[in-house]
Amino acid sequence: MLNIIKSGFFTTVQDYGRFGYRDKGVPVAGAMDSFTVSKLNTLLENDENSAVLEITMTGPTLEFEQDTYIVLGGAEMSVTLNEKPINNYKVYKVKSGDVLTYGKLLKGFRGYLGIKDGFNTAVVLGSRSFFRPITEQDSIKKLSSLPYTKCKLFNPKISELKVASVLDKSQLEVYKGPEYELLTDKQLSQIFYKEFSVANENNRMAYQLKEAIEGNAISMLTSATLPGTIQLTPAGKLIILMKDGQTTGGYPRILQLSDMAMSILAQKRSGDLVSFKLK
Amino acid sequence: MTTFNISVRQFGVHAILIEWPNRVEESILDEILQFIQFLKKNHLDDKEWEFVPAYNSLTLICKDTVLDFDYLKPKIKDWYAKKGKIDPATRYLWRLPVCYDLKFGLDLEEISEKLSMSVEKITELHSLNIYTVYGIGFLPGFMYLGGVPEALEVPRKATPRPRVLMGSVGLAGKQTGIYPQDSPGGWNIIGKCPVPMFDVKKENPCFVKVGDKIQFYPISMAEYQLHKIESEVGIYNIEKIVLDA
Numbered sequence: 001m002l003n004i005i006k007s008g009f010f011t012t013v014q015d016y017g018r019f020g021y022r023d024k025g026v027p028v029a030g031a032m033d034s035f036t037v038s039k040l041n042t043l044l045e046n047d048e049n050s051a052v053l054e055i056t057m058t059g060p061t062l063e064f065e066q067d068t069y070i071v072l073g074g075a076e077m078s079v080t081l082n083e084k085p086i087n088n089y090k091v092y093k094v095k096s097g098d099v100l101t102y103g104k105l106l107k108g109f110r111g112y113l114g115i116k117d118g119f120n121t122a123v124v125l126g127s128r129s130f131f132r133p134i135t136e137q138d139s140i141k142k143l144s145s146l147p148y149t150k151c152k153l154f155n156p157k158i159s160e161l162k163v164a165s166v167l168d169k170s171q172l173e174v175y176k177g178p179e180y181e182l183l184t185d186k187q188l189s190q191i192f193y194k195e196f197s198v199a200n201e202n203n204r205m206a207y208q209l210k211e212a213i214e215g216n217a218i219s220m221l222t223s224a225t226l227p228g229t230i231q232l233t234p235a236g237k238l239i240i241l242m243k244d245g246q247t248t249g250g251y252p253r254i255l256q257l258s259d260m261a262m263s264i265l266a267q268k269r270s271g272d273l274v275s276f277k278l279k
Numbered sequence: 280m281t282t283f284n285i286s287v288r289q290f291g292v293h294a295i296l297i298e299w300p301n302r303v304e305e306s307i308l309d310e311i312l313q314f315i316q317f318l319k320k321n322h323l324d325d326k327e328w329e330f331v332p333a334y335n336s337l338t339l340i341c342k343d344t345v346l347d348f349d350y351l352k353p354k355i356k357d358w359y360a361k362k363g364k365i366d367p368a369t370r371y372l373w374r375l376p377v378c379y380d381l382k383f384g385l386d387l388e389e390i391s392e393k394l395s396m397s398v399e400k401i402t403e404l405h406s407l408n409i410y411t412v413y414g415i416g417f418l419p420g421f422m423y424l425g426g427v428p429e430a431l432e433v434p435r436k437a438t439p440r441p442r443v444l445m446g447s448v449g450l451a452g453k454q455t456g457i458y459p460q461d462s463p464g465g466w467n468i469i470g471k472c473p474v475p476m477f478d479v480k481k482e483n484p485c486f487v488k489v490g491d492k493i494q495f496y497p498i499s500m501a502e503y504q505l506h507k508i509e510s511e512v513g514i515y516n517i518e519k520i521v522l523d524a
Contacts, residue, residue, distance in 0.1 A: 019342050023331050024477070024485040025419045025459075124479050133460050134419065134479055178288050178296050221301065222414055222423055224331040224338035226294055248333050248416025248423075256291035 001065045001145040002119070008060035008102060011140045012204075013119050015051040018127035018134070022247045028227055029129035030243050032204060032266035033110055034259065036074040039163055040114030043071045043091055043156060050118025051128040053140075055111040057269070059102020060140065062113075064094045066150035069116040075108030075267060076167065089161040091154075108167040108267040116154055120147040131244055170195075170272070172261035173279045177230060179218065179252035187214050187232075191255075195273045196238065204244040207265060209274075212236035218252050225249040228257035240265065283310055287355050289348045290338060297355065299335040303425050308413060311337050312367035312490045314359060322358055332489045333414030333423070366523070372492040374518040375457075375472050377406065377448050378503035383471035390433045390450070390467050404431055405469065406495045410455065412487055420459035420477030420485045424493055427453050439465035446471045448495070470495075473507035474517055492522065 014037070017030025031037040031054055041050050053060075059077055072079060073088045080101045086092055094100070102111070121128045124135050132138040140146065183191070190213035201208040215236035224247060225231070231239045231251035240257065241249070242265075257265065258279060268274060283299050290296040297314075299307045314337065315330045329340040379402040381387055391398045410424035417423075427450070435451035440463065443449070447458045449466025458464060459476035472495070477485050487493070498506070509515035 017342075020329060021419075021484065022329050022340065023415060023489065025416045025421050026484075027419075125484060175289070175291055178290055178298075221303065221334040221336070222416065223298075223333050223336040224290075224294075224296070224340075224416075226291055226338075226340070228291060246417050247331065248414055253290075258292070 001147055002115075003063040003065065003145045004060060004140050004142055005063055005099070006061040007140050007142045008055055009058035010056040011060050012054045012056075012130040012138070013051050013121050013140070013146065014054045014129045015118070015127055016049040017243065018125055018129055018131070021125055022224070025247050026125065026134060027131060027205075027244045027247060029127065029131040029134075029204075031112065031129075032243050033074050033112065033166065033263040035166055035263035036112050036163075037114070039089060039161060040071045040073045040112055041118075043089065043158060043161055044069060044114050044116050045154075045156065046114070046116065046118055050114070051121065052115070052118070053113040053146075055102065055113065057105055057109060059105075059111060061102065062100045064098045064100070065096055065145075066148070067093070067095050068148060068151045069093055069154050069156070070100070071114045073112050073114070073163070075111040076106040077111045078103035078106060079111075089163050091156045091159045109269040110266055115148050116151040117149045120149060166260070166264045167267050169264045170268075170274050171277050172264060172274050173258040174230070174255040174261065174276050175258065175279055177253040177255045178223075179220070179232075180254050182216070182218055182252060183254055184214065187216070190214065191238075191276055192278065195275045198268045198270055198272045198274065200270045202268075202270060204242055206242055206245055207240045207268070209238045209240070213238070216252060220250060220252060222248050222250045223253075225253060226256065228259075228262050229253045230255040230257065242266070283307065285356070285359055287352045289346075292345045293342060294338055294340040295346065295348065295351060295355065297337045297339070297359075301335055303334055303413065305411060307335050308332075308411065308490060309367065311335075313365045314362055316367050317362045317365045318358065320365075322354075333416065367490060368488070370490050370492070370522040372409065372494060372520040372522055373487060374494050374496055374520070375474055376498040376502065376506055377470040377472050377495040378498050378500055379405075379470040380500050380503075382500070383447070383503075384469045386436070386467035387469050390469070393433055394431070396430070401431065401469065402497055404428055405450070405455065406497050408494070410493045412489050412491045412493060414489055415485065415487070418459050418462055420487075422456050422476070422487060422493065424454060424456050427455050431455075433467055435465040436467060439463055440468075443468060444471070446473060446475070448472055471503065473503050474510050474515065486517065
């Protein structure tokens with residue numbers, strides 16, 4: 001068990017996501033920065049769907065009950081293992097009783113903690129990813145614990161990885177969305193020749209951008225949306241659906257983020273700048 | 280037979296959007312449901328693909344693969360042209376109990392004034408009608424129902440409620456439906472249904488599917504309490520009638 005001494009601001013268990021239930025209105029969920037998580041699971045030689053902890057803004061304090069191996073990644077946060085600083089993208093052995101403490105957020109927004117063979121929390125509708133009310137919990141709670149399998153010995157093929165970080169990037173690659181053709185020249189120039197800042201309204205469901213473009217009164221029938229779909233509201237606001245985003249929507253879907261752009265955006269917080277580039 | 284022109288569009292690298300004419304129409308929904316059956320049976324493995332129908336569109340999603348759109352677009356058009364008549368999955372009419380008591384129907388009196396219609400008449404009209412499920416989305420198990428009679432069309436509330444309770448039955452514009460979980464919401468609340476629309480403990484967490492039909496029938500407060508308990512302990516049988524039989 002991993003004991004939660006402090007939960008942090010918003011810490012969740014996430015795997016690759018919940019597939020096969022979108023026709024029932026169930027969002028995919030899964031790690032927001034899937035690029036980073038795939039690196040962690042690769043280093044740990046885990047199945048690619050192994051569950052990790054997604055740590056938002058302020059991290060937790062955690063105590064390990066059994067021996068295992070861990071890797072951190074994503075946002076740069078000052079983290080100590082038994083009060084000794086540790087780095088991202090490096091495999092560390094942890095022993096029973098060891099304490100992992102998250103300190104200051106230095107860069108990015110979402111840190112990840114990968115563990116050998118993944119966390120064994122309940123699988124609901126094919127996934128361990130937290131999403132209420134599909135899972136009972138929306139985030140980990142103080143004094144609770146998370147199950148994992150003990151690992152005494154593991155010789156990683158690669159013990160440290162140099163990762164081209166997504167943290168320094170701010171350009172988001174996009175594809176044309178289904179309603180792209182309805183955009184006016186003015187709207188197009190506003191989208192592609194301007195920077196946007198992330199609004200306070202940002203979470204696992206959606207990121208709203210602060211600056212508006214010219215509005216649009218296009219009315220359409222409700223249709224499917226995907227993680228990474230950018231919707232244009234009548235008031236000209238851009239809303240980017242993220243992993244917990246709803247599966248259908250009624251606003252024009254003007255653009256679609258690439259998978260890598262999703263990971264880049266997942267590391268942004270209120271006020272950070274982004275721009276769009278058509279792929 | 281097939282009289283609709285479809286458009287096939289790329290939707291990111293993992294999905295394809297197929298659209299029928301921009302209308303809310305049973306015959307269009309039928310075509311979409313038939314096409315889903317046809318694709319599942321002959322061309323696209325439903326372990327790899329997700330099929331999300333809504334009103335006049337069908338979105339095909341393949342989670343891992345980066346799709347070869349140039350290859351798939353003509354294929355899909357060709358498959359649709361060759362589909363012929365195919366039976367959609369068995370469809371049901373679900374009869375769902377609703378308690379229209381004023382204790383649950385928080386906005387009944389307000390919309391009675393707006394529509395110049397008695398509360399009794401509103402609930403009678405609402406429960407007489409048979410609605411078609413045109414989509415499921417917004418929340419897990421939230422149905423987009425079509426077929427609200429014109430006389431019941433009433434705008435959504437000027438200020439949404441921060442919390443609408445699970446089971447609440449709402450009415451807004453041309454739409455009616457049940458909130459499957461507690462959620463913020465701007466629809467007028469006219470009653471409450473004791474049957475949960477989404478249950479993660481079930482292999483099929485949502486008994487309704489797109490293309491099914493819904494009829495509401497009025498129940499008393501006492502019946503509401505009884506059905507609520509029956510649902511909780513898992514002995515409530517939802518009344519269903521096979522359509523297309």
